[in-house]
Amino acid sequence: MPAKAQEKQKLIDKEGKRIDGRNPDELRPIKIEVGVLSNADGSAYIEQGKCKILAGVYGPRETHPKHLALPDRALLQCRYHMAPFSVEERKSPAPSRREIELSKVIREALEPAVFLEYYPRTSIDLFIEVLQADGGTRGAAITMASLALADAGIPMKDLVVACAAGKVEGKLVLDLSDAEDKLGEADLPVAYMPTIDAVTLLQMDGNLTLEEFEQTVNMALNGCKQIYKIQKEALKAKYVALKEVAEE
Numbered sequence: 001m002p003a004k005a006q007e008k009q010k011l012i013d014k015e016g017k018r019i020d021g022r023n024p025d026e027l028r029p030i031k032i033e034v035g036v037l038s039n040a041d042g043s044a045y046i047e048q049g050k051c052k053i054l055a056g057v058y059g060p061r062e063t064h065p066k067h068l069a070l071p072d073r074a075l076l077q078c079r080y081h082m083a084p085f086s087v088e089e090r091k092s093p094a095p096s097r098r099e100i101e102l103s104k105v106i107r108e109a110l111e112p113a114v115f116l117e118y119y120p121r122t123s124i125d126l127f128i129e130v131l132q133a134d135g136g137t138r139g140a141a142i143t144m145a146s147l148a149l150a151d152a153g154i155p156m157k158d159l160v161v162a163c164a165a166g167k168v169e170g171k172l173v174l175d176l177s178d179a180e181d182k183l184g185e186a187d188l189p190v191a192y193m194p195t196i197d198a199v200t201l202l203q204m205d206g207n208l209t210l211e212e213f214e215q216t217v218n219m220a221l222n223g224c225k226q227i228y229k230i231q232k233e234a235l236k237a238k239y240v241a242l243k244e245v246a247e248e
């Protein structure tokens, strides 16, 4: 959409509804599938609104390059990559600064959940491919990647679930879409381990008052708790499907 047309676009209508018809505290529709790649040790796929993201986990396996191996724990390596066709304007397939940063923040959000000390000198390799992006890809990627790790049988303290909240035209909103992220006043992604009640990622882009900040963090955590239920169902669904195949 041309920048001028976007500037005029109203993001919240008179009834308080957002451009995609959602209420301020409503998540986008979420669909998650676990175990979608047979060549990977673990995998998952998520659709969150228009975002479509896939992940494959390989390992624990021999570390490449070898000198990166850690004597006391596994090395978690993460690559977040956006397909050239994932956004409206063609994205170069080469890793951008943003993708290098997101690979790091996603790894750091997942690391506290994984018992890395069980697999010294090995590497756990996580590849995240964004097939279609529409805002909030880091959150959706974290939610889905923690399921791919669990699917690989890697012991974890909890699943990590992530979601953003922010401010758009003066209103606090949950799970921002791309237009809300770009044209809104603030975006605050949070990653969280619900059982342990621990936050593993907290970032903020834009401006909020202290009171708004607290409300936005709580809104994002509430979103995480809702997504956590969908996450657990997706993991269970894989084993129900396997049981049904075994019984046939």
Ligand code: CDP
Residues within 6 Å of the ligand: 087, 088, 091, 098, 133, 134, 135, 136, 137, 138, 139, 178, 181
């Ligand atoms: O995706 P997330 O919100 O975690 O990260 P961001 O850097 O805040 O990017 C917000 C959105 O901008 C992405 O989800 C994409 O929809 C969009 N984007 C884009 O259109 N072109 C790019 N080269 C990178 C991002």
